[in-house]
Amino acid sequence: MNNKKDLNWNNIFVSMQEIPIVVLNYNGLHLLKLYLDSVLRTEYPNEVIVVDNGSKDGSLEYLKSKGVKVIPLDRNYGPSYARNVAIRTFKTKYMAFLDNDVEVPKDWLDPLVEVTKSDESIAAVQSVYTEWSWGEEPSEIPWFSTAAALTRRDVLERVGGFDEHYFFYWEDTELSWRLYRAGYRVMMVPKSRVIHEAHGTFKRLPSQFTSYLTMRNQLILLLSYYNKKQILSNFIPLYFVRLIQSFSPPNRKAKLKAILTLGKEMGYVMKKRSEVRKITVSNEDRFLNYLGKDPFGFMEIRSIIEGIKYRLLSKET
Structure with missing residues (x-):
C-alpha cells in the first residue's frame, strides 16, 4: 500500500460480530439516492461505511442526513486507495465491498458469509450481477469484482491490499491473481444476486x-x-x-x-x-488455468x- 498524506476522519468502531459494508463514492449523489437504502436494509449484522473520494456534489451532506458513517478523503485517490483505507481502519475478520451503483436484496450477504466461512482457503466471494448459467452451487472464478463482494479482510491486509498503482480498473483482477498465487481461492456465489448499474461511477471520470x-x-x-x-x-x-x-x-x-x-x-x-x-x-498458475x-x-x-x-x-x- 502506498503512503499518502495522512487524512483525518472520525474514529469509526465496528463490532467484531458485525461485517463492515464498505461503499465507495465519488460524486455519486444520484446513485446514493437510488441504491443506498437497499444497502441499509441488509439483514446480516453489519455497519455501512461510505469511503468518499473527495466528492463535491453534496454526497457528504446527503450521507449525513441518512446517518451513515463516512470516511471522507480530501480528494479522489482512486478506488484502490479508498478500499485500503477501509482495510487499515477496521480489524474485523471479514469485510464486504459494494459499488455505489448496486442495489441489493436484504439477504444478499448471508450466502456470501456462509460460503466464506465454510473454507479458510476462500479469500473472496462475489455476488452474481450478470447472466449466470452454471447452477446455484458456488464456483471458483478467475477473479472477483468488488462491485458486490465479501472478503477476508485479514487475508487482504496480509497480501498487501489493493494495488494503488492501478488507481482504477483491473485492480480487483490483480488482487485476485495475487490471492491465487498465495494459495487462496476466489468464488462466485449464485445464491447472492444483486442489480448492478455497470460503470455508474466509471462514467463520471x-x-x-x-x-x-x-x-x-x-x-x-x-x-x-x-x-x-x-x-x-x-x-x-x-x-x-x-x-x-x-x-x-x-x-x-x-x-x-x-x-x-x-x-x-x-x-x-x-x-x-x-x-x-x-x-x-x-x-501452478490456477488463475490462468481458469481463463x-x-x-x-x-x-x-x-x-x-x-x-x-x-x-x-x-x-x-
Whole structure:
C-alpha cells in the first residue's frame, strides 16, 4: 500500500460480530439516492461505511442526513486507495465491498458469509450481477469484482491490499491473481444476486483518463504475472495488437500514450514481480488455468493468424 498524506476522519468502531459494508463514492449523489437504502436494509449484522473520494456534489451532506458513517478523503485517490483505507481502519475478520451503483436484496450477504466461512482457503466471494448459467452451487472464478463482494479482510491486509498503482480498473483482477498465487481461492456465489448499474461511477471520470488506465493496467498486469515464456509467446504479440488498436477511435492519444510509455513502468513491474514471488506458495498458475488458452487478447492474435491462413488458402484454390 502506498503512503499518502495522512487524512483525518472520525474514529469509526465496528463490532467484531458485525461485517463492515464498505461503499465507495465519488460524486455519486444520484446513485446514493437510488441504491443506498437497499444497502441499509441488509439483514446480516453489519455497519455501512461510505469511503468518499473527495466528492463535491453534496454526497457528504446527503450521507449525513441518512446517518451513515463516512470516511471522507480530501480528494479522489482512486478506488484502490479508498478500499485500503477501509482495510487499515477496521480489524474485523471479514469485510464486504459494494459499488455505489448496486442495489441489493436484504439477504444478499448471508450466502456470501456462509460460503466464506465454510473454507479458510476462500479469500473472496462475489455476488452474481450478470447472466449466470452454471447452477446455484458456488464456483471458483478467475477473479472477483468488488462491485458486490465479501472478503477476508485479514487475508487482504496480509497480501498487501489493493494495488494503488492501478488507481482504477483491473485492480480487483490483480488482487485476485495475487490471492491465487498465495494459495487462496476466489468464488462466485449464485445464491447472492444483486442489480448492478455497470460503470455508474466509471462514467463520471474523463474518458481519456479511463481509456489510458484500461490499456495501461492490462499491460502492466500481464507483465507482472506472466512468466518469461508467456511474455515471449503471449505478451509481445499482444503488445503489437494493442498498438495497432490504439490508432482506432475513440481516445486514440490516450491509448497510444499507454502503449508508448510502458517502458516507464518497468521499475514498478520488476518490483511487483519480486513482491509476488515472495508470497507465492505454488508455481501452478490456477488463475490462468481458469481463463484457458485465450486470455487477454490471445484470441485476437489467433484470429489474425487464422485470417492470414484463410487468405493464403483462398489464393491457392
